[in-house]
Amino acid sequence: MNTTRRLIAVLLTMLMVLALCGSAAYAEIPEADLSYLNGQLRVGMECAYAPNNWQESEPSDTNVPVENVPGAYAEGYDVQIARLIAEQLGLELVVVKMDWDGLIEALNQGQIDAIIAGMADTAARKEAINFSTPYHDSVYALMVNAGTPYENATSLADFNGASVLGQKDTQLDWVIDQIEGVNHLPAVASVPDMIGRLTQGTCDAIVINLENFPGYVAANPNFVAISFPAGEGLDPGFTGACVGLRKSDDALLDCVNAALATVDQAQRDELWDTALNNQPI
Numbered sequence: 699m700n701t702t703r704r705l706i707a708v709l710l711t712m713l714m715v716l717a718l719c720g721s722a723a724y725a726e727i728p729e730a731d732l733s734y735l736n737g738q739l740r741v742g743m744e745c746a747y748a749p750n751n752w753q754e755s756e757p758s759d760t761n762v763p764v765e766n767v768p769g770a771y772a773e774g775y776d777v778q779i780a781r782l783i784a785e786q787l788g789l790e791l792v793v794v795k796m797d798w799d800g801l802i803e804a805l806n807q808g809q810i811d812a813i814i815a816g817m818a819d820t821a822a823r824k825e826a827i828n829f830s831t832p833y834h835d836s837v838y839a840l841m842v843n844a845g846t847p848y849e850n851a852t853s854l855a856d857f858n859g860a861s862v863l864g865q866k867d868t869q870l871d872w873v874i875d876q877i878e879g880v881n882h883l884p885a886v887a888s889v890p891d892m893i894g895r896l897t898q899g900t901c902d903a904i905v906i907n908l909e910n911f912p913g914y915v916a917a918n919p920n921f922v923a924i925s926f927p928a929g930e931g932l933d934p935g936f937t938g939a940c941v942g943l944r945k946s947d948d949a950l951l952d953c954v955n956a957a958l959a960t961v962d963q964a965q966r967d968e969l970w971d972t973a974l975n976n977q978p979i
Contacts, residue, residue, distance in 0.1 A: 742812070749913055750775050750973070752774050857880060
C-alpha cells in the first residue's frame with residue numbers, strides 16, 4: 699500500500715472511531731453507532747433563560763455560535779453541559795435557538811437531536827420523549843416585590859387570593875393551582891415576560907426556580923423570594939432538569955447518561971456558579 703492509501707486508511711479509521719461513542723478515547727461511554735448524527739449533536743434551547751441559557755453578541759472561549767441566528771452566541775449552564783456531553787461523544791456541538799413550546803416537536807421531527815434547556819422530566823413530557831438522568835436539581839419558590847403584603851409570607855396559604863403568574867407550557871405555570879384560592883393568571887411565553895409583569899406590578903407573584911433567584915435580585919433588588927420548608931411548598935412533580943431525546947434514540951440516551959456520569963457534583967456546582975455570575979443582568 700502506497701503512502702497516500704495508507705494515509706486515507708488511517709483517516710477513515712479515525713472517522714469510524716469518532717462515530718462510535720464507545721471508542722478508546724471515551725472509555726466511560728458505552729459502544730453505540732452514532733454515525734447517523736453525521737458528527738454533530740444538534741441541541742435546541744431558548745437562549746433566553748438565564749442562567750441556564752442566554753444569547754450573546756460576541757464570541758468567547760466558552761460560548762457557542764447559534765446556528766440559526768447570524769452573529770449570535772449561546773452561553774449558560776445548559777451550554778456548558780451540552781459542550782461536555784458533545785465532547786465525551788466525540789461530536790461537534792451545534793446550538794439551535796427555538797421557542798420553548800416548539801422544542802419537543804422539533805426534536806421528534808429530527809430538526810434537533812437533543813433538548814438541553816433546563817427541561818424537567820414531567821410525566822406528560824415523558825409520554826412524548828425520553829429523558830436522561832438529571833443534570834441539575836431544582837426547587838420552586840414564589841418571587842414577589844418588596845413592600846407588598848406577600849413579602850412576609852411563610853406558607854402557601856398566605857397566597858390565597860393572590861394573582862400568580864407562570865410560564866406557558868411549563869411546571870412554572872401548572873403548579874400554581876396547588877395554591878388554594880389563588881387567582882391563576884394566564885401564562886406568558888417566557889421567564890423574562892414573567893419578570894417584566896412582576897416589575898410592572900400586574901401580578902402579585904411569579905413562580906421561579908429558587909436557584910435562579912440570585913441573578914434576578916441582582917437585576918432588581920426589590921425582588922423577594924418566598925421559599926417553604928421541605929414538603930410544604932410547591933411540588934414540581936419531576937426529578938430535575940434533564941436532556942430530552944427521541945424515544946427511538948435508546949443508544950444515544952445510554953451514551954448521554956454515561957457522559958453525564960463523568961461530571962461530578964463539584965464540577966456541576968462550579969459550572970452553575972459561573973453561569974450565575976456571568977449571566978446578563
